[in-house]
Amino acid sequence: MESAIDTHLKCPRTLSRRVADDYAPPFPMFVGRGPKDLQQVVMASFGVQYADEDRRPQALAALRHIVGTFELADGPAHHDLTHHVDNQGHHNLMVLAYWADPAAYCRWLRSDEVAGWWASDERLTEGLGYFREIVAPRVEQLETLYAFTEDFPGVGTLMPQASGEIEEHGYWGSARDRMPISQTDWMEASGELTVVEGDPAQGGRVVVRGHDNICLIRSGQDWRAAGPDERDLYVDEILPTLQDGMDFLRDNGQDHGCYSNRFVRSIDLDGNELDESYNLGHWRSLDLLERWAESHPTHLRIFVTFFRVVTGLEKLRLYHEVSVSDGRDQTFEYINCHPATGMLRDARVPVAG
């Protein structure tokens, strides 16, 4: 048994763990270990939004264009593709990309091809919406949790080594306890989401400024390799409770501090669905995510189901990753997206001065 906090990220505590040294978790779970020189990662969602089904080929072409730019110098180390329909009935194609080097990400983003494409006036007139939502947590600001030990998805591709069985799981607050920064920092939210360019109600280009400690959770399910029993388990027992909880957050998250919640289905470059899905949730703060997770009936049902099935899992892969980031390490930009997209719904529009 070992701590989820890697040895080189341990520091003298000013804040204590929730559980004492004699705590023993009820079943084994694992975290991803990164190289010691990994300092900060970039998690970037690039989205293409369309209202009408007949825009799908065009939207897929746009998605493929974005993925094509990953082949440029300083492209991401890993990415995956998804589709979801939001509660405004709009389709959204997204690629979630991960960099292990924020400087490389910065060079990539500022390259003529990438910056020029985003800034081009053509983006405004294509009949598609675009967004990019990017956070760059330092390694102290993130945690992972896997019920398996190989081929980690998401940020785990940058932290690919499996830990041994870790101590900090199986209790509410354990995600916080797995984040190295929790040794000394409460990760409190500061400030509020603010529209700093454009007007969501008008469409066009909109930029939202974030704030310290916005929390991002990716919580995933991968049943590609599952046999018939585990597929039934996923489809009949896990998915219905999961869908309820994720729909609740999508539609009522604002009251709980959830800025945005997208339950997305993995796809290939042609838009074909894969047997993978994940939820991508942005929260005002980790503590508001904790409060919802540990008290809301829909999430408690998800949790109880997970506890019941986890020890029997073979090929069905369940995992999550949680991070917070500094306000200065966040980018939220939109082009012609509907005003309930991503951070737009909850961002304050300053009164014109």
Added chain:
Amino acid sequence: MESAIDTHLKCPRTLSRRVADDYAPPFPMFVGRGPKDLQQVVMASFGVQYADEDRRPQALAALRHIVGTFELADGPAHHDLTHHVDNQGHHNLMVLAYWADPAAYCRWLRSDEVAGWWASDERLTEGLGYFREIVAPRVEQLETLYAFTEDFPGVGTLMPQASGEIEEHGYWGSARDRMPISQTDWMEASGELTVVEGDPAQGGRVVVRGHDNICLIRSGQDWRAAGPDERDLYVDEILPTLQDGMDFLRDNGQDHGCYSNRFVRSIDLDGNELDESYNLGHWRSLDLLERWAESHPTHLRIFVTFFRVVTGLEKLRLYHEVSVSDGRDQTFEYINCHPATGMLRDARVPVAG
């Protein structure tokens, strides 16, 4: 808003609260405030056990005898009476008594009338079982939580002043955070329950030695003053989930660190049922109680129901009190009780030497 930890019980922390200073609970709750000179309380359960219904008059007479001894010098400040049928089908009458002064309790217990009655050989041949389970937590080692502000039951009779709205509730781990000792101490269990006199399998007199930080929870419901709507709420919505959870702990508690769990109905001196009940649970440690409470489906259902109804409560009174105690401040003694009574079930019988 104020801390659940009274000002004179605050001390420099070596352990942090689970939540940051900006935490805001979702609804108001209150704790009992005792006088500043209250240092340690005594919570004593005196039980009368009988297998056959026709022993009831005799058992009630024994209960009345015990209650009669409370009129002696140094008797308890408060007591209440209960009945329950345990999972061996035995009836149990209990009186739970509270002292604000452990020295007074000690004088009472050692008085000729009380000590003589307990030690008398007559107790062995009356066809009744007897037990006394007594813990004496210091004020740093206990907490209360009330959804109301007047006429506190249980240990609240010794701490009768209502606080203002308190900060530490509405999240898992808040009971720990309400206990002053949590500022500096993990309250870890040490040692194990051990039979130090007699043999539970043989009946007769048995004494069990406890260990540091055995945790006692009293969790109560009082619908005496409730109108028809709140009675229906209690009977139709709260009680069924509560009964499930309490039955689970009674029958399966051993696997979770619950030494004993008694869901009892309040009665008067003649054995008539009152519209009050409470659960009395002994746990190996607070953290094992926390783990069960925050993860077991039966308790999560209780919790979700409570969250749903609490803000609408008028005359239905819900509360709990939780304490830990030092091993030296615990007494567990039995006379002719069945071997699954109280601490007997989980107490280790030393190999004869």
